[in-house]
Amino acid sequence: MRSIPVTVLTGFLGTGKTTLLNRVLSENHGRRFAVIVNEFGEIGIDNELVVSSDEEIYLMNNGCICCSVRGDLIRVLSGLARRRGAFDAVLLETTGLADPAAIIQTFAMDEDTRDAFTLDSVTTVVDAVHFPRHVAENRQALEQVVYADLVICNKADLVDDAAIKDIEAAVRRLNDTAEIVAAVRCDLPIDKLLDRKAFDIGRMLFGNPALAAAPGHVHAHEHDHGIQSMSFTLNTPLDPEKLGTFLADLLREHGQDIYRCKGIMDVAGASQRFIFQGVHMYLETAWGAPWKDDEAHTSKAVFIGRGLDRDLVEKGLAASAAKGGAA
Structure with missing residues (x-):
């Protein structure tokens, strides 16, 4: 229905x-x-x-x-x-x-x-x-x-x-x-x-193609009440279990300050994109469209919130790299 x-x-x-x-x-x-x-x-x-x-x-x-x-x-x-x-x-x-x-x-x-x-x-x-x-x-x-x-x-x-x-x-x-x-x-x-x-998480795409080349962190101005947007790109395949555990732990511990997060990720051994999006402590994941043969497998993620710890997220994503790779 x-x-x-x-x-x-x-x-x-x-x-x-x-x-x-x-x-x-x-x-x-x-x-x-x-x-x-x-x-x-x-x-x-x-x-x-x-x-x-x-x-x-x-x-x-x-x-x-x-x-x-x-x-x-x-x-x-x-x-x-x-x-x-x-x-x-x-x-x-x-x-x-x-x-x-x-x-x-x-x-x-x-x-x-x-x-x-x-x-x-x-x-x-x-x-x-x-x-x-x-x-x-x-x-x-x-x-x-x-x-x-x-x-x-x-x-x-x-x-x-x-x-x-x-x-x-x-x-x-x-x-x-x-x-x-x-x-x-x-x-x-x-x-x-x-x-x-x-x-629709299965169809989620980033609205701004420049995100792939964006710097890792964009500071909000002072009048933005501390709300900031952090964007990340990774060119190394990630371990899906490590990534899932990191995201779940991050939102459980810091979700009150993370208003929105979403990502299109490359995970090892998968022909499809791994997609996530979250609102505060709520996290949803799904498999997205397959990667094309001639397409660069680049992971892109965005976190928007207040008082975010860039180093924490960056290290967590790096630690989610598949064995044999480094994010």
């Missing part, structure tokens, strides 16, 4: 998430959506701002999805799963104060939710005018960028090209694999937003 794709729309307060949601619902795409709108506060307003449509709107306003209403999210999704066939996909708009990590973990760790739904994408909307101040003052604004696979730089008409480039550079420091799109009133092609399969 086909799982139901879910697109998460997130972004700090006032960036344009509801505008984006309305864009999707107003497009002539022939799809039927179930819409979940999460608000912070006892009185729901955002759901009344959603355009009139045939979609069913589910409001959760007991708090952020990232904390008190995670159980509510599972219950809403459980109800939707029983009505499979009545809609094609789910759009989930979070409160501007949400931490997307809990949402991602819900889809990964709750068995019934994982069986019925597939997390297709986390799209984050940022405000081109206020982004520098948002990320300087609010941890949530930073973390929403960290977890995104698509970042929409909205209100691009209100700033000059230099400001857009500065925002893109800031996003890259936090998340080197997200696609970045500039937009006015969140007007972007619908196919940019849907069917991204960004969290």
Whole structure:
């Protein structure tokens, strides 16, 4: 039975998430959506701002999805799963104060939710005018960028090209694999937003080809609240058991500070790529596409988090080299 794709729309307060949601619902795409709108506060307003449509709107306003209403999210999704066939996909708009990590973990760790739904994408909307101040003052604004696979730089008409480039550079420091799109009133092609399969581990690819040649560590600026992105490349085959043990130990001991990690790795004796991705302490692994005959078997890994120990990760990856090789 086909799982139901879910697109998460997130972004700090006032960036344009509801505008984006309305864009999707107003497009002539022939799809039927179930819409979940999460608000912070006892009185729901955002759901009344959603355009009139045939979609069913589910409001959760007991708090952020990232904390008190995670159980509510599972219950809403459980109800939707029983009505499979009545809609094609789910759009989930979070409160501007949400931490997307809990949402991602819900889809990964709750068995019934994982069986019925597939997390297709986390799209984050940022405000081109206020982004520098948002990320300087609010941890949530930073973390929403960290977890995104698509970042929409909205209100691009209100700033000059230099400001857009500065925002893109800031996003890259936090998340080197997200696609970045500039937009006015969140007007972007619908196919940019849907069917991204960004969290399908079997199809995971890095968004930035330059990662293969990237330096091992990219320091975030001071105003990035200590969030940093570390990228690694290795040209020596790895031992899959050693690698798996290292990753599991790393996330168990330091996962609270590791927001996201992902890698496409070359392991000894395997014709396929070994793929991993993690959110905090949660780790998922799978076999990816086979290596091509004329393709360099280069391992690439990215770790994004706060106060990361580069030497620890570098030594752990080196120690995972297959016998007879040195990473």
